[in-house]
Amino acid sequence: MDNHWKRFINGESVETDVTPSIYRSWQRSLEYHVDHTLISNQDILSMPRLTERREAQDALIRAGEPVLPYIFDLLGSKNYTILLGDTDGYIIEAIGDAPFMSKAQKVNLSPGASWREETRGTNAIGTALRDNAPISVSGWEHFVRDNHFLACWAAPIQNTQGNPIGVLDISGEAGRDREKILNIAMMGASMIQKNLQLFELENQLKFYREGAKLASSLLKQGFLTIDHNGIITNINSFGAALLGRRQEDIIGRLAGEIFNSPKGWMLSKHSLNLRLKDSAGKEISSHLERVVDNAGKPLGAVGTLQYNNRPPVQTLWVGNSQPSQRILGKVSKVAANNSSVLIYGESGTGKEIIAKSIHQLSPRREGPFVALNCASLSPALIESELFGYVEGAFTGARRGGKPGKFELADQGTIFLDEIGDMPLNVQAALLRVLQEKEVSRIGDTKTKKINVRVIAATHKNLNTLVETQQFRLDLYYRLKVVTLELPPLRERSEDIRDLVPHFISKTCESFGVPLLGIDEEVYSYLLAYTWPGNVRELENCIESMVALADGSILTVENLPDEFKQTVSKAEPTSEPLLDQQTKQTILYALTQTRGKIAPAAKILGIGRNTLYRKIKELNIKF
Numbered sequence: 001m002d003n004h005w006k007r008f009i010n011g012e013s014v015e016t017d018v019t020p021s022i023y024r025s026w027q028r029s030l031e032y033h034v035d036h037t038l039i040s041n042q043d044i045l046s047m048p049r050l051t052e053r054r055e056a057q058d059a060l061i062r063a064g065e066p067v068l069p070y071i072f073d074l075l076g077s078k079n080y081t082i083l084l085g086d087t088d089g090y091i092i093e094a095i096g097d098a099p100f101m102s103k104a105q106k107v108n109l110s111p112g113a114s115w116r117e118e119t120r121g122t123n124a125i126g127t128a129l130r131d132n133a134p135i136s137v138s139g140w141e142h143f144v145r146d147n148h149f150l151a152c153w154a155a156p157i158q159n160t161q162g163n164p165i166g167v168l169d170i171s172g173e174a175g176r177d178r179e180k181i182l183n184i185a186m187m188g189a190s191m192i193q194k195n196l197q198l199f200e201l202e203n204q205l206k207f208y209r210e211g212a213k214l215a216s217s218l219l220k221q222g223f224l225t226i227d228h229n230g231i232i233t234n235i236n237s238f239g240a241a242l243l244g245r246r247q248e249d250i251i252g253r254l255a256g257e258i259f260n261s262p263k264g265w266m267l268s269k270h271s272l273n274l275r276l277k278d279s280a281g282k283e284i285s286s287h288l289e290r291v292v293d294n295a296g297k298p299l300g301a302v303g304t305l306q307y308n309n310r311p312p313v314q315t316l317w318v319g320n321s322q323p324s325q326r327i328l329g330k331v332s333k334v335a336a337n338n339s340s341v342l343i344y345g346e347s348g349t350g351k352e353i354i355a356k357s358i359h360q361l362s363p364r365r366e367g368p369f370v371a372l373n374c375a376s377l378s379p380a381l382i383e384s385e386l387f388g389y390v391e392g393a394f395t396g397a398r399r400g401g402k403p404g405k406f407e408l409a410d411q412g413t414i415f416l417d418e419i420g421d422m423p424l425n426v427q428a429a430l431l432r433v434l435q436e437k438e439v440s441r442i443g444d445t446k447t448k449k450i451n452v453r454v455i456a457a458t459h460k461n462l463n464t465l466v467e468t469q470q471f472r473l474d475l476y477y478r479l480k481v482v483t484l485e486l487p488p489l490r491e492r493s494e495d496i497r498d499l500v501p502h503f504i505s506k507t508c509e510s511f512g513v514p515l516l517g518i519d520e521e522v523y524s525y526l527l528a529y530t531w532p533g534n535v536r537e538l539e540n541c542i543e544s545m546v547a548l549a550d551g552s553i554l555t556v557e558n559l560p561d562e563f564k565q566t567v568s569k570a571e572p573t574s575e576p577l578l579d580q581q582t583k584q585t586i587l588y589a590l591t592q593t594r595g596k597i598a599p600a601a602k603i604l605g606i607g608r609n610t611l612y613r614k615i616k617e618l619n620i621k622f
């Protein structure tokens with residue numbers, strides 16, 4: 001039948017005798033001036049160029065990797081070569097039977113050669129790419145005579161838009177079954193297409209997964225993902241910090257273990273709102289939302305974690321007496337602005353809690369809250385704690401220096417407890433920082449702008465300290481823009497009714513014991529006591545009772561002795577209650593002033609002589 005080819009070459013009309021696609025391709029081959037007598041040595045890549053092309057087509061080669069051997073096996077009998085070509089018809093991959101491959105190589109049907117029609121005339125690879133359609137080109141259908149020993153079947157590999165991105169070719173000796181092999185070539189091309197789509201999906205998935213990870217790491221909110229088995233697959237660092245754990249300790253755990261979420265929740269078609277507690281006992285709320293497939297089956301869930309939006313002051317401060325309500329009212333007012341606050345109150349009245357509450361209710365709540373107790377540090381240390389230092393600033397300075405509390409509190413709030421104990425030289429430095437709104441570390445010449453709200457607290461009368469020149473007047477005025485006075489517990493004993501159950505549950509939780517009840521009789525003692533150590537003393541008292549409890553109820557038996565004296569079902573000779581309370585108050589004032597009469601009298605609001613008389617009358621020994 002190569003008569004048709006010969007006749008065409010001789011310029012006779014064979015249009016009706018040849019498959020239309022072959023005929024059209026022969027005509028193009030003529031237009032391209034392809035030499036039908038000779039194998040062309042053009043369009044053959046050097047090794048380095050071939051390597052470059054293969055690298056550029058890495059995805060195509062990977063997609064073809066499992067397909068080419070599969071087709072080779074499917075063909076069963078040998079004498080075939082399976083070729084993968086790129087869009088320019090360059091063969092970039094070949095496998096096959098060695099004897100046939102070496103024959104094929106003689107006509108350049110091997111890696112590195114381009115089989116586009118422009119160079120090689122009608123052939124399966126070039127014509128399939130040109131027509132973007134599967135084709136078989138057998139024997140004399142090839143435009144070049146020396147290729148007439150070949151039978152080739154090729155199918156284009158297309159992208160999702162249907163454009164050719166490569167070609168799969170099966171070549172063997174001429175005279176083979178055409179139909180079946182063309183189907184195999186088409187199936188191979190479609191398998192490669194599927195593999196390429198899978199790669200694309202994998203990349204997209206990676207993008208979404210990595211993108212979500214990155215985006216969640218930038219969030220100022222906890223974010224987590226849970227798979228359909230209920231296992232936490234990711235949590236951002238903010239979320240892990242809220243839960244007080246490391247990310248790696250949470251990822252891989254069952255969500256139910258961390259959140260106490262009900263079993264089978266994911267099948268329930270609902271989102272879930274949960275309440276948790278952070279390591280400091282603060283409430284966190286979590287919202288979990290299911291992600292479902294097209295059929296509504298759960299694929300997993302995503303969730304957020306954040307501190308409860310409920311005003312935190314309500315969760316921190318316990319007590320509902322009139323004085324407490326007044327304080328809380330003031331707290332929510334002062335929280336809104338930026339002014340300095342000075343909190344007065346005896347030790348243990350909750351000054352730090354109030355400072356924290358102001359911070360948490362203020363617009364700075366996302367910023368840090370940093371506390372420093374000026375009485376607990378030596379004068380030399382206070383300065384370096386407050387302002388930090390640079391390396392080598394003094395002997396013993398840490399390598400690399402250390403930031404001070406002011407730097408750490410930038411954009412947040414600093415709480416300076418016992419400000420009355422701040423040495424005068426540090427007071428001067430503090431005043432500078434407050435005026436200039438910038439801080440420089442000890443030993444440093446550079447300054448750093450800071451934006452910090454200052455809340456100071458003291459149990460001392462700063463007025464008196466100013467009078468005796470122990471406290472700078474200018475600093476005093478800067479600090480006391482707003483003052484808050486926390487009454488001692490004995491002046492708001494109503495709060496005891498709320499504080500006691502609060503401390504019982506707090507202690508039981510921290511001791512890991514079941515919640516204990518309390519005998520009403522205990523209250524008569526607690527309400528009668530004067531609480532020189534205020535709420536802290538009450539908290540310690542409850543803690544000690546819980547530690548000593550042997551039943552499920554706290555009784556007077558568990559009450560430490562010092563609290564029993566006030567209401568002891570007293571012997572007739574015992575002191576009147578009023579005297580006992582006066583005695584305790586005076587003793588408390590004297591311990592605060594380390595036995596100095598004049599300042600103690602000031603604290604008590606009585607004259608020195610009155611105090612001497614009372615000490616004598618009540619036989620107070622100190």
Ligand SMILES: Nc1ncnc2c1ncn2[C@@H]1O[C@H](COP(=O)(O)OP(=O)(O)OP(=O)(O)O)[C@@H](O)[C@H]1O
Pocket residue numbers: 316317318319345346347348349350351352353354417459535536539
């Ligand atoms: N109203 C309150 N509700 C709940 N807990 C309180 C309350 N007041 C104080 N406490 C608890 O009592 C203890 C002492 O409180 P805090 O440290 O705030 O007092 P303070 O006045 O700053 O004491 P100091 O002057 O000795 O530093 C803390 O454990 C605090 O949690």
